[in-house]
Amino acid sequence: LPGANTNVDENIFPSLPPLLHGHPKVHLRNGVMNASRSAANHDPDAEKAFFVADLGQVYRQHLRWQACLPEIQPFYAVKCNPDPYVVRLLAALGTGFDCASNGEINQILEIGVDPTRIIYANPCKAVSFVRNAGKLGVDTMTFDNADELYKISRAHPGAQLVVRILADDSKSICAFNIKFGAPLAVVPGLLAKAKELNLDVVGVSFHVGSGCYDPSVYTDAVMRARTAFDMGTEAGYHFSLLDVGGGFEDALFEQAATYLTDAIATYFPDRRGIKIIAEPGRFYVSKAFSLAANIIARRAPLAEASAREEHPDQPSIMYYINDGVYGAFNCILFDHQTVHPYVLAMGSSFHVAASEPVTNSSVWGPTCDSIDCVCPATQLPGALRVGDWLGFDNMGAYTVCAASQFNGFEVSNVVYTTGGFGASEVRRVLAKFAADAHGL
Numbered sequence: 337l338p339g340a341n342t343n344v345d346e347n348i349f350p351s352l353p354p355l356l357h358g359h360p361k362v363h364l365r366n367g368v369m370n371a372s373r374s375a376a377n378h379d380p381d382a383e384k385a386f387f388v389a390d391l392g393q394v395y396r397q398h399l400r401w402q403a404c405l406p407e408i409q410p411f412y413a414v415k416c417n418p419d420p421y422v423v424r425l426l427a428a429l430g431t432g433f434d435c436a437s438n439g440e441i442n443q444i445l446e447i448g449v450d451p452t453r454i455i456y457a458n459p460c461k462a463v464s465f466v467r468n469a470g471k472l473g474v475d476t477m478t479f480d481n482a483d484e485l486y487k488i489s490r491a492h493p494g495a496q497l498v499v500r501i502l503a504d505d506s507k508s509i510c511a512f513n514i515k516f517g518a519p520l521a522v523v524p525g526l527l528a529k530a531k532e533l534n535l536d537v538v539g540v541s542f543h544v545g546s547g548c549y550d551p552s553v554y555t556d557a558v559m560r561a562r563t564a565f566d567m568g569t570e571a572g573y574h575f576s577l578l579d580v581g582g583g584f585e586d587a588l589f590e591q592a593a594t595y596l597t598d599a600i601a602t603y604f605p606d607r608r609g610i611k612i613i614a615e616p617g618r619f620y621v622s623k624a625f626s627l628a629a630n631i632i633a634r635r636a637p638l639a640e641a642s643a644r645e646e647h648p649d650q651p652s653i654m655y656y657i658n659d660g661v662y663g664a665f666n667c668i669l670f671d672h673q674t675v676h677p678y679v680l681a682m683g684s685s686f687h688v689a690a691s692e693p694v695t696n697s698s699v700w701g702p703t704c705d706s707i708d709c710v711c712p713a714t715q716l717p718g719a720l721r722v723g724d725w726l727g728f729d730n731m732g733a734y735t736v737c738a739a740s741q742f743n744g745f746e747v748s749n750v751v752y753t754t755g756g757f758g759a760s761e762v763r764r765v766l767a768k769f770a771a772d773a774h775g776l
């Protein structure tokens with residue numbers, strides 16, 4: 337796995353809970369998977385699928401953010417991947433956090449983050465959750481409907497509210513408008529209601545949808561936010577917060593940053609007294625996690641040459657691996673992703689020869705459900721056998737967080753590394769964070 341052959345060091349995280357589940361048989365430095373076939377026979381954990389998280393990659397994304405969007409403070413969307421070391425690292429680097437629930441708020445507060453660094457960015461909250469947020473000092477929260485205002489006025493009247501407006505989400509893999517966001521036409525009415533209830537509205541948020549593949553939509557969204565700011569002034573408020581949401585795709589990040597920067601300059605030429613934040617999730621973690629999964633079974637339904645000729649489009653080999661759509665690959669169903677397996681270890685070899693003949697293959701998860709298909713059609717070596725390993729990159733966003741234990745399969749563990757540029761800085765920052773947390 338990229339970055340995995342660098343440092344797997346249980347001492348990276350002094351004073352933190354022992355969450356480093358070093359894989360018993362898979363050593364990430366040398367001869368990674370070579371022992372796997374035979375080891376699998378003896379140790380039930382030796383063949384278990386596992387993630388490799390490169391915290392150095394999370395750090396590098398943060399540097400990229402700071403370089404491209406220095407004016408916008410990231411509030412990491414915890415829902416995307418609440419991994420305990422990712423959130424500790426980001427807390428240590430000074431980001432804020434976008435939380436969607438009591439559970440996420442508690443997780444972030446427990447690591448010592450000040451509640452003012454949290455935005456409760458779920459426009460439809462249970463009243464008990466609103467009350468709890470108030471007790472914990474989490475004041476900034478979004479709303480997009482009048483009922484929410486009534487709830488908040490009862491449960492946390494001192495909240496600092498952010499009106500979430502609709503933005504064009506048609507250029508994103510996961511659209512949200514069907515569920516959230518106030519059309520501009522209803523914003524004056526909502527603000528009037530908030531005034532009537534004596535509530536403080538401090539700003540505007542939007543979300544262009546997750547996995548935005550046309551970042552030009554940020555321009556229109558910022559323009560709408562400007563209109564909402566003006567509506568705020570008319571309603572007697574003085575807005576001081578602009579939240580540009582999430583949606584940032586790794587490959588298009590620099591483009592998105594340019595669109596945002598230009599739009600903010602155009603529509604908010606005088607931004608004195610205005611704090612600008614964002615709620616990136618995927619951008620920080622997607623590339624940082626890879627998954628290694630073991631081939632636990634295989635079938636060759638088209639073993640006969642004549643059968644292959646009859647069904648040329650069908651996979652001739654079906655590989656069954658030990659994580660699937662009910663686990664890490666839930667991203668295929670919920671996050672509309674396609675994944676691309678590659679060979680990590682084959683037989684006794686970690687390096688698969690380029691000349692190895694490949695064949696039409698499919699890859700399946702371990703459960704008894706036929707929806708549990710990881711990859712319906714791909715090219716993999718026909719010589720792969722039970723005990724060999726497949727790798728999957730870009731597995732950090734909306735994967736482990738939504739994995740279930742359907743059929744009794746455990747959620748795959750995470751092994752942490754700090755590969756590549758920034759490794760020593762990650763260690764330093766985490767060590768300092770741990771020391772500060774313990775009052776050292």
Ligand code: PLP
Nearest residue numbers: 413546547582583615616617618
């Ligand atoms: N903010 C909110 C309110 C969200 O619902 C989401 C994703 O669901 C995010 C931020 C993170 O979005 P992304 O991962 O696309 O950056």
